[in-house]
Structure formats: structure tokens, C-alpha cells
Amino acid sequence: MKHNIKIVVNGDEYSLAVDPWRTLNEALREDLNLTGTKLGCGTGDCGACTVIVDGRAVSSCLTLAVSVDGKSVTTVEGLAPSGDELHPIQEAFIKTGAIQCGFCTSGMEIAALHLLSNNPSPTELEIRKGLSGHLCRCTGYNQIVEAISVAGEKMKKCCHEEERS
Amino acid sequence: MKEYSIIGKDVPRTDAEAKARGSALYTDDIRLPGMLHGRILRSPIAHGIIRSIDTSKASRLPGVKCVITSDDTPKIKYGNWRLFPETQDEYPLAVDKVRFIGDEVAAVAAIDRDTAEEALELIEVEYEELPGTFDVESSRAEGAPVIHDYCPSNVSVNRKIKYGDIEKGFSESDYIREDTFSFQAISHAYLEPCASLAQVDLDGRITLWTSTQTPYIVQCLLASTLGMRENDIRIIKPYVGGGFGGKMELRPWEFCAALMAKKTGRPVKFTLGREEEFLAGRRRHPMKIHSRVGFKKDGTLVAKDLRIQLDGGAYNAMGPTATFLCGNFGAMLYRYPNYRFLGEHVYTNKPPASAMRGFGAPQSLYASEVQMNIAAEELGIDPVDIRLKNAQVSGDQIPDVATISSCGFSESIRAVAEMSGWYEKRKSLKPGQGIGIGCYSFISGGVFNWFNTQYPFSAAEVRVFSDGTAHLLTMASDIGQGSDTVLKQILAEELGLRMEDIRMTSADTAMTPQGDLGTWGSRVTLMAGNAVIDAARKIKEQLFGAISARFNLNVIHHVECKNGRVQATARPDYGMSFGEAVAMVQKANRGEPLFARGSYTPRGKGLVTPAFGFGAQIAEVEVDRETGLVKVKNMWTAHDCGTVINPRSVEGQLAGSIQMGLGYALSEQMVMDGGRTVNVDFADYKMPTAMDMPPSEVVHVDTYEPEGPMGAKETGEGLASPTAPAISEAVYHATGFRCKDLPITPEKILKAI
Known part of the structure; x- marks a missing residue:
């Protein structure tokens, strides 16, 4: 029997009827057509499917859709404020060369958002630890680590300016 | 060196924003x-x-x-x-x-x-x-199960390379080294x-x-x-x-x-x-390598006799190419005046192995490099010095196979030794710490037409418009390495346009020009890059003609495309915007759009490749004597990829190579139980994470490859080879354990020390 759930994704509310075994990843990608969130392994090992649910970074491939009923989800599509602007994390990923094939990127960016929300000035080691549940086969991670550090600086500045104004 | 406006600059990848936004569509997204x-x-x-x-x-x-x-x-x-x-x-x-x-x-x-x-x-x-057979020895044994009826021996491909006089070479050698190596399968893990x-x-x-x-x-x-x-x-x-070959x-x-x-x-x-x-899934070939190498007392190489058996799994896949290339790579890096290679591709009842980043080089060069290190020690010569003594140089030949054109190998060895403080560290490191070197050479695309294509190896079509824009069409395939960006850079440089002036359509067989053999063997920058230049130059000829006629230029005038203009180099006022020049050509042709086709097929370039990349890498490690765990503390790389077209991309690929090389050296393997692959998820297939990556420094050695577009050649694939031998030598330096069967696991180290 299908279950009716309500979820807020990137600020928009959706009502869905889902099978009890449907994952959040399937609901996002197939029901809501938000394909920016990827599926790399299905066992929670690679991090490509990471999204934020009520402030926690989770593997959407291991999260059942019914379990996010009433909750708020942020995916990569929710990062940029508009089609003309980018989130500082996205900007930094582009600028530092942190993107090659791009398949791990949305999960990495979400991990970065989660990390920087909880720790605005992470050390390099803290960034590496924050990424240790995320696999990348192209970049060797170093440019991703650099991107997150650059993004952190930029975000602190933005917040600072917002506070002042 | 020529001054470029876009080549050699940190141009952001043209696909990066779509990927950063999550709007780039991969197949499963459609x-x-x-x-x-x-x-x-x-x-x-x-x-x-x-x-x-x-x-x-x-x-x-x-x-x-x-x-x-x-x-x-x-x-x-x-x-x-x-x-x-x-x-x-x-x-x-x-x-x-x-x-x-x-x-x-x-x-x-x-x-x-x-x-x-x-x-x-x-x-x-x-x-x-x-009954099945799960390793090369059993497959080649008398009475072994026959996997394909057409091939009763289970040996599906033989490849021989021979030059010089191998027996004479060994008889003239003062020191002969003979070793057997074995290699595990690893996954592309894209x-x-x-x-x-x-x-x-x-x-x-x-x-x-x-x-x-x-x-x-x-x-x-x-x-x-x-x-x-x-x-x-x-x-x-x-x-x-x-993709990485998979x-x-x-x-x-x-x-x-x-x-x-x-x-x-x-x-x-x-x-x-x-x-x-x-x-x-496909995987990197497990191999058995038997290598016999002869040296003079002073470290000069005299002869090499190499036998390699590839465990191909159940089908040929790209195994025949890997077999061929193992023999080629066995003869690379150093001058072997007398050389013999026998490669055999053997069927087993396992998932087929095929092409994977390096394509025979990681295995073949691991054996070469470890033997160089052993020989250096036994002859009392520093590993860096014995390499410099034998290093291939521009103009060297592998008879009937290849001629080396540009070559910055010796420069790479010297640069990496200096960066790392090699000579000092070799003497001064404490027990449990070690430093080691590994080198590579790799191809810039293949010459041998195994696919039997009836088209050029690479092709490009360039269309230009009176609004000052261009459209580049090519079947070259960007699989994440960044070739769309690099090819656009090459076109933008040639036509004097900006990146944003170029629309690109790639890798659609019904829309982009025939042909292109695809992304493998580090072929795209050189081959598709040359095709783009060929097309661009045909466009320029037309534009230059129009400018010459319009300004009544003396025929000796040089005309150029620069900063969005087409102009006489000596008199930039004799010129007009790119779009106006296109409009003139179009008018002269009664409205026919201006476009050109370009192509590249290597000719007269031997059997292997039009150009070789080279490089050297040094690893510093610390080995925990209690647990056997290896911590790679630093990596230094110096490499020769000709002209660097996009430095950020090259450095990104280099770091990615280190990730893969680190895994190959220390942790990655497809664990087999007979024909069954046991570790089938990322929890059990141990790939390096951000926590495992060492700090890394890199130097691009300045060379110019005459056959390459703007002097460029391969990068990023050859670099999959040196990391494992460099780490292996560093582990030996730290512990006295010399690993001849990858990966170098803590168990093997603890058992040995």
C-alpha cells in the first residue's frame, strides 16, 4: 500500500504517494525529477547521493521516503539562489577545478554545505574528515578540499556583510 | 615560447557550472x-x-x-x-x-x-x-578446460617484440637480475x-x-x-x-x-x-611478469628479456592491445640495446579484464622500476643516478615500433630529485621512514588501427558566423577529463575568439563529423586537437583572403585572428571584427555559410603512438612497524606533457592519478574466490579517500611536441604508473621489504619485517 507523505524540498512543498520501500533518492530523482542528486552505489558508501534532511547530511539511497514525511530536504538544486547566481560553494568548486566528471559533485557540495554550516572555519584536516564518506575517482580530492576552504572564507565574508547591513 | 591568450591559462571548464548546479544530464537522468x-x-x-x-x-x-x-x-x-x-x-x-x-x-x-x-x-x-580455470597457469596446463572452442590452448593472443641480440647482451652483462612479479585486478570504480x-x-x-x-x-x-x-x-x-578505460x-x-x-x-x-x-565489470589485468635484465658494472643497461602473461578473463575485450602495449612499455624509459618480449593473453573463467588507465603500463613499468631500484642498490649506484644514466632521450628509437620525439625525461628526474630533497633524504631518514622514486612514459593516442576504422582517427567541423561566434562539432568524447574545454581553448586560440563565443556539439554520431575513435590511450588532446586546428586553419585562409582583398594588402603581409579581429599583423588598422570578416566571405560566396572540416590521422609514426609523455615521481612514506600501515606523507611529481593547455585540469588529473596509484599500491584489489569476485561494494573495495591523500607538489617540465596541437601531448594517464613503484621503493627504504606482488598490504609488510 502506498503512503501519503508531505516533504519540503528546497523550499517547495510536495505531496507524494510512495511505496514503503521507496528510497528518498528514488523519490527525488524519479517522482520529483530532481536528478542533480546522483546514485553511485546504493549502499551508502560513496556519498554521491547525499542530501540534507532537517539539518543532517544523509545518504538518500539509504533513507526511506516515508521517513522524511513532514521534513525539509535540501538538494544540490537548492544551492544556487537563482539561474544567474551561484552559491559560494558552487562558485569555488568551479574556480578551483574541483569538478571533473561531476558525478560526485552534488554530494560533495552538499557535504561542504553541511560542514560549513556547522563549522564556518574548518581546518584542512576537518575538511578532509568531513569528506571521508565521499568517494571521488577523478580529482584526488585536493582541489575539492581547496574549494571548500575558499567557499568557507567567502561565506564568512558574506555573512559578515549581511550582519553589518 | 609562443605567447598565447587562452592556451596555458586557468580557463574554468565549460561544463563545470552545469555540474555544480546539478543540471548536467547523465544517461540515467534522462x-x-x-x-x-x-x-x-x-x-x-x-x-x-x-x-x-x-x-x-x-x-x-x-x-x-x-x-x-x-x-x-x-x-x-x-x-x-x-x-x-x-x-x-x-x-x-x-x-x-x-x-x-x-x-x-x-x-x-x-x-x-x-x-x-x-x-x-x-x-x-x-x-x-x-570445470573452470581461474589463473593463467591452470589455463595453460595440459588438459585444462577449454573456454572457447576456437582456442584450445586458452592463449588467445601472442605478441613478440625483438631487437638487438639478447644472448650476446646477457653474455656481455656484468650483472643480471631476474625477478617475477604478480599483479592483482583492480576496478575502474568510476x-x-x-x-x-x-x-x-x-x-x-x-x-x-x-x-x-x-x-x-x-x-x-x-x-x-x-x-x-x-x-x-x-x-x-x-x-x-x-570511464578510465572501462x-x-x-x-x-x-x-x-x-x-x-x-x-x-x-x-x-x-x-x-x-x-x-x-x-x-571490466577490470585492470592481473598479470604475471618475468623479467631478466642485464647491466654493466657502471649501471649501463645491456639487455632485457621480458615475459608477460595477462589473465584476460573470459573474453578478449581490449586484452590484445594491453598485451601489445606491455611489450612496448617494457622497452620504454631506458635504452635497452637488446630486447625481447613475449606477451600472452590467456583466457580464464573470470570477468574479462580490459583497458584501464595506463593500459599495460602500470604493471610493466612497476616491474621495470622495481628492478632498476634493486639493480641500483646491488651495483652501489643511487636510484636517481642509474635512471639518468639510462634515460631515453629525444630521437631514441625502439626499432620497428616507435621513435621518441619530444622527451623531457631526464629533466623530470632531475627536477623531482631536487624538489624532494632526494639525496639528503635518502641518507637522513629515520628507520620506518622511506623515500622512493618511480617513473613513467605513456602514449598520446594509438597508431595501430585495431578497430579498422574507415574514417580519420579524429575529425572536427568548425562553422563561423557573422555575429562573431563559432560552432565546433567533434565526435571526441568528454567523459570528465575536460576535452570539451581543451578543444574549445584550442579553437578559441586559433580564431582569436573568447571561450564564450564558441558553441560546441560533441560525441553525437549523427551530428558530429566522422570519425573519432573515442577517449582512450590519451589520444584526444593530440588527435582531436590537431583536427580542430586543421579545420580552424581552413577557415582562417578564407578570412585572410577577404582581408587581403578588402585592404589591398601586399601579398607578403601576415594576417592574424586576434582579440575578436581579423587583421594584418603589421598594420592592425587593416582589419575588421571577426564577424564582419565572416560576413564578407559569406557575401562573396552568395550567402553560403562559412565552415570547414579538419581531420587527423597519424601517419609515418611507427606502430604505437605519435608522441610520448614522460615523468618521474617521488614518494615519502612512514611505515608503522606495529600495524604495517603505510602512510604516504608526500608526493613530488615532475612531468613532461608538452605544452600545458589547461594547468588546473592537468593538476587535477595528476592528483586523480595519485589517488588511483595509491590505491593500486596499497589497498585496492578485486578479491577472487575461484571465479567469484568477493568484494562487490565500496565498503569492501578499499579506495583512497580524502583522508589518505598526501600533500603533493608538481612541476611541468617545459617541452614542445612538434606533432601535438600547440606542442601538447598526453597527460594524466601515464601518471597512473609511477605512484606504485615510488611507494614500493619508499616502503623498501623504510623497512627492507621489497614487494613483488601488489598490493603492498600491512599483512605482507608485517610478515616480512
């Missing part, structure tokens, strides 16, 4: 109305005869629209080595026999994935199990699992979106296996989440998607699960 979901039934046994397949129950399951076995197919074999049809040993779905655990037996298409999955369990296959989506139009023509490195190869082999004409198949490569053949799910789309009239998509990728 959905079509009425689309069905496909799943593949795979063999649970390593070797056996298929007695019967009953699909009736599966077909009756509500929601199942199509079930196929080989009886529903034309039963035509395929393989990438089309030049030698006898090597084409694979059917899209098993005919009569299965040869490895994971061999494709049947396929289902249903209205959703769950239904398709359920239907797989309803297919009844009766097998008569046969993050995007394979996916394919087929649609049939009203005329019965097929469009296939697929995660591939080689659209043209897939087009041709899909046509031949379906018994269709090539032009009735259109392959579109969407964004691809990495996506360069026709794959059964591409065939099944196309055939089932035809049979049902509905689009059919297959997306593999990670477990399938590990269980049945």
Missing part, C-alpha cells in the same frame, strides 16, 4: 515517455553449458513487456579488435555457454525496475556446470554506473544515449550485432561520470536496450547497480 526499465540476468556459475532457458513465467508477470535470450538475437559476435575478426569472441547474450560469473544470459524490460527485478527471478536456466537508454523512431532507426567513451565504436558494433546499417544507429554520449566497448545492455526498444516500440533504459559493476 527519462522518456513510456520508458521501460531493463535488467540483465547473469550467470551464477563460472563455466557451463546452457541446457535450457524457460522465460515463460517471467513473460507472464504483469508489467513485463519483453524478455530476451540469445535465441531472440542474430547471434553475431563482436569485439573491439575488428581488424582481426577471429579475436571477436563475445555475444551480447550468451549462446549455448557461459564463461564467467556475471556473463549475460537474458534480459527483461518492464514498466518499472522492481517488476523487472522480480521477473529475473522467474527465468529458469538449466546449466551443465563445467562513480557513474553504466547506463544506456534506447529509443526507436518511426522509421525503425535507433537512438542510444549511453555512458560511453567511444560512441563510434558502439555505433559500429551495435549495428553489426543487430544486423543493421551503421547510419541507422545514432549514439549520443550525454555527460559521463568517468566504458570503451559495446556492452550487452546497450545491445539489449536497442533490441528491446525495437521489439516493444518503447524506450528502454538499463542502469547497472554497483554490485553488478564490481561482480561482472
